Amino acid sequence: MSLDKEYLTINLGPTHPATHGVFQNIIQVDGERIVSAEPTIGYIHRAFEKLAEHRPFYQITPITDRLNYCSSPINNIGWHLAVEKLLAVQTPKRVDYMRVIIMELARISDHIICNSILGVDTGAFSGFLYLFKQREFIYEIYEEICGTRLTTNIGRIGGFERDFNDIVFEKLEKFLLSFKEALEEFESLFNRNRIFMDRTIGVGKISSQMALDYGFTGPNLRATGVDYDVRVMSTYASYEDFEFDIPIGTTGDTYDRFMVRNAEMWQSLSIIRQALDKMPMGPYFADVPEFYLPPKQDVYHYMEALIYHFKVVMGEIPVPSGEIYSAVEAGNGELGFYLVSDGGRTPFRLHFRRPCFIYYQAYPKIIEGELLSDAIITLSSLNVIAGELDA
Amino acid sequence: MDFNNDLIASLKTEIPNGVLAVDSQTDIFTVTLERSHLIQVMAYLKTAVGFSFLTDLCGIHYPDLLSLGVVYHLHDLKNNRRIRLKTFVNQDNPVLDSVTAIFPAANWMERETYDFFGIQFENHPCLRRILNEDDMSYFPMRKEYPLEDASRTDKQDDMFGR
Amino acid sequence: MTNPNQEPKKVNMADAPEGIQGQGFFLTSLQKAVGLARKHSLWPLPFATSCCGIEFMATMASHYDFARFGSERPSFSPRQADLLMVMGTVAKKLGPVLRQVYEQMAEPKWVMAVGACASSGGIFDTYSVLQGIDKVIPVDVYVPGCPPRPEQIIDGLIQIQELASKESLNRRNSPEYQALLNQYGFQ
Numbered sequence: 001m002s003l004d005k006e007y008l009t010i011n012l013g014p015t016h017p018a019t020h021g022v023f024q025n026i027i028q029v030d031g032e033r034i035v036s037a038e039p040t041i042g043y044i045h046r047a048f049e050k051l052a053e054h055r056p057f058y059q060i061t062p063i064t065d066r067l068n069y070c071s072s073p074i075n076n077i078g079w080h081l082a083v084e085k086l087l088a089v090q091t092p093k094r095v096d097y098m099r100v101i102i103m104e105l106a107r108i109s110d111h112i113i114c115n116s117i118l119g120v121d122t123g124a125f126s127g128f129l130y131l132f133k134q135r136e137f138i139y140e141i142y143e144e145i146c147g148t149r150l151t152t153n154i155g156r157i158g159g160f161e162r163d164f165n166d167i168v169f170e171k172l173e174k175f176l177l178s179f180k181e182a183l184e185e186f187e188s189l190f191n192r193n194r195i196f197m198d199r200t201i202g203v204g205k206i207s208s209q210m211a212l213d214y215g216f217t218g219p220n221l222r223a224t225g226v227d228y229d230v231r232v233m234s235t236y237a238s239y240e241d242f243e244f245d246i247p248i249g250t251t252g253d254t255y256d257r258f259m260v261r262n263a264e265m266w267q268s269l270s271i272i273r274q275a276l277d278k279m280p281m282g283p284y285f286a287d288v289p290e291f292y293l294p295p296k297q298d299v300y301h302y303m304e305a306l307i308y309h310f311k312v313v314m315g316e317i318p319v320p321s322g323e324i325y326s327a328v329e330a331g332n333g334e335l336g337f338y339l340v341s342d343g344g345r346t347p348f349r350l351h352f353r354r355p356c357f358i359y360y361q362a363y364p365k366i367i368e369g370e371l372l373s374d375a376i377i378t379l380s381s382l383n384v385i386a387g388e389l390d391a
Numbered sequence: 392m393d394f395n396n397d398l399i400a401s402l403k404t405e406i407p408n409g410v411l412a413v414d415s416q417t418d419i420f421t422v423t424l425e426r427s428h429l430i431q432v433m434a435y436l437k438t439a440v441g442f443s444f445l446t447d448l449c450g451i452h453y454p455d456l457l458s459l460g461v462v463y464h465l466h467d468l469k470n471n472r473r474i475r476l477k478t479f480v481n482q483d484n485p486v487l488d489s490v491t492a493i494f495p496a497a498n499w500m501e502r503e504t505y506d507f508f509g510i511q512f513e514n515h516p517c518l519r520r521i522l523n524e525d526d527m528s529y530f531p532m533r534k535e536y537p538l539e540d541a542s543r544t545d546k547q548d549d550m551f552g553r
Numbered sequence: 554m555t556n557p558n559q560e561p562k563k564v565n566m567a568d569a570p571e572g573i574q575g576q577g578f579f580l581t582s583l584q585k586a587v588g589l590a591r592k593h594s595l596w597p598l599p600f601a602t603s604c605c606g607i608e609f610m611a612t613m614a615s616h617y618d619f620a621r622f623g624s625e626r627p628s629f630s631p632r633q634a635d636l637l638m639v640m641g642t643v644a645k646k647l648g649p650v651l652r653q654v655y656e657q658m659a660e661p662k663w664v665m666a667v668g669a670c671a672s673s674g675g676i677f678d679t680y681s682v683l684q685g686i687d688k689v690i691p692v693d694v695y696v697p698g699c700p701p702r703p704e705q706i707i708d709g710l711i712q713i714q715e716l717a718s719k720e721s722l723n724r725r726n727s728p729e730y731q732a733l734l735n736q737y738g739f740q
Contacts, residue, residue, distance in 0.1 A: 041522065042522040042523060042524075045523060050532055053538075212444060213495045215445055215496030228468055322417065323417060325473075325475065327446075334446065336446065336464070338447060338449060338462065349449075349452075351449040353446060353449075353464075357499060357503075358500065361498050391522075
């Protein structure tokens with residue numbers, strides 16, 4: 001005798017508190033078990049790539065902010081590194097160290113969001129409140145450097161517009177101490193918590209072969225056991241000067257992803273400490289007068305500075321034609337910039353290799369056969385940011 | 392550079408007429424392929440040479456040459472090597488083979504390329520628009536279309552400098 | 554242990570509306586009383602799409618606590634929410650979804666457009682972005698910024714509170730309001 005059964009179709013709609021962003025999943029369930037899922041994205045498609053073809057190179061930085069908006073400085077600096085690769089510009093060491101500090105702060109702030117929201121999804125709200133207070137300290141550091149909190153538009157092609165002042169260093173020292181305590185408290189709440197472990201161990205497993213097939217990068221790939229980190233494989237911004245470990249997991253389940261992100265936050269703290277200790281003296285920008293706004297005093301007094309200022313702001317600057325691909329290790333994986341320039345003031349083609357877009361396509365495969373509540377936890381731990389998904 | 396020369400030599404013996412052009416002056420070794428041999432070259436690169444990770448897949452439109460292209464970036468994780476592959480098709484009838492069977496990661500990336508440029512990928516499991524609305528009638532990333540929506544009524548173009 | 558001779562601590566309480574007070578009774582208009590209650594218990598529906606949503610999370614967190622203003626329970630179900638806060642870019646694909654969420658809300662309802670993208674399309678003047686949510690739903694308060702600071706979002710909430718406290722009880726049944734809804738295609 002066979003049972004005639006119908007599957008229920010649930011719409012995990014674009015606006016849903018558990019999906020942290022606007023994307024839709026049409027799920028077919030058999031009771032509580034998921035039979036199949038079909039994702040639909042594009043609900044926040046803002047046409048970045050088309051927009052980038054109409055803007056001069058430094059005006060594209062605010063667009064890159066809005067890709068993975070939880071860690072905008074990494075996107076900004078990644079874009080600047082891509083353009084510097086095209087122009088074959090070498091940045092001074094001080095600029096590299098400053099960039100490393102900012103990028104590691106951004107990585108910490110991205111992992112804070114992912115891990116604390118994973119806690120909220122499992123029902124533990126306190127971790128979110130404790131860690132978000134630390135994010136306010138990171139925002140204060142960003143405000144000292146560039147003026148805004150979230151979408152930072154930090155730095156310039158070739159370096160920074162101003163050096164780190166004393167307040168920045170003081171705030172960084174205070175942050176390193178306070179975040180250490182806060183992260184220890186957060187870990188004591190979650191890492192060996194019986195309920196959290198029962199909820200997350202064995203949930204949303206991904207094998208490393210499947211992860212590599214589907215183009216996973218970043219903490220999701222490292223949780224499956226593959227130690228691929230762009231900072232080491234295609235090193236940039238003097239990362240070779242720093243000593244840090246790459247934490248990897250074993251089974252690729254939600255608990256491993258959570259622990260890998262926690263461990264990466266510790267590693268980022270250690271990198272910031274090393275950068276602060278070894279910070280070299282020197283200029284805070286490279287010598288690219290075609291791209292770098294001259295100091296305002298010179299603009300008011302010297303003709304060449306005025307002409308360069310005008311040309312840079314109007315975007316009439318010579319860019320060599322060519323194509324490059326440059327990648328950085330963003331909070332979610334390898335964020336790549338494929339830039340084709342034909343010598344004009346705007347790029348001919350700019351393509352963002354967005355890690356979220358590429359690994360989210362494996363989501364239906366991952367949750368097949370899992371329970372519905374486990375699928376929500378898996379989605380939360382994959383850290384899919386809608387801005388990066390749709391671009 | 393010996394590796395690159397050996398690679399081209401072995402490609403030319405394995406799949407003759409597959410390689411149309413080679414560029415070793417760019418930051419990543421770039422190979423332009425003939426579109427009918429695309430699947431063979433991809434399979435060969437993945438299994439025999441070791442480029443098993445598809446990093447990126449994107450489209451590009453050259454209106455002066457009347458062609459649409461697809462650019463693939465592959466990565467050999469064991470030896471830390473990258474390679475860039477390009478194929479071009481005519482913009483009036485853009486049909487290419489899909490590499491989803493070889494690299495499952497290409498699924499959504501090819502859908503995005505179809506959505507933006509209109510390149511039809513044969514043997515793709517589910518080729519439909521991904522980021523834009525399903526009933527959109529044109530392929531927006533092609534150079535002939537403007538950035539703004541043509542049907543908007545509230546903004547005066549002469550005041551916005553267009 | 555409290556010192557009995559100490560002055561009692563001053564606690565911030567909502568001001569009573571204008572009215573006549575007597576022994577055991579307080580006489581005021583119903584509209585003022587209802588306005589006071591509504592003003593201090595607006596339950597928001599955070600329709601967070603992008604970067605402004607992260608600033609909203611910071612507003613909800615302990616540093617800029619949003620719950621002090623009565624928005625203790627962010628409701629994700631439209632049927633139980635008073636205030637629709639649209640935070641972030643709304644693409645044309647998401648327009649019908651936003652309309653459906655707005656239709657499902659029960660009267661009285663207010664809408665706050667947080668951020669430049671929700672107010673007018675922001676920096677994204679492209680083919681796929683809705684140039685402001687007031688193309689599909691009526692909006693009460695616009696909060697500019699990209700993203701607005703948490704203080705600005707709270708200022709927007711205070712403006713909605715002013716609107717809620719001063720609104721006449723019959724406004725939702727008035728012909729002007731019906732005309733406004735008809736303009737957007739709602740019955």
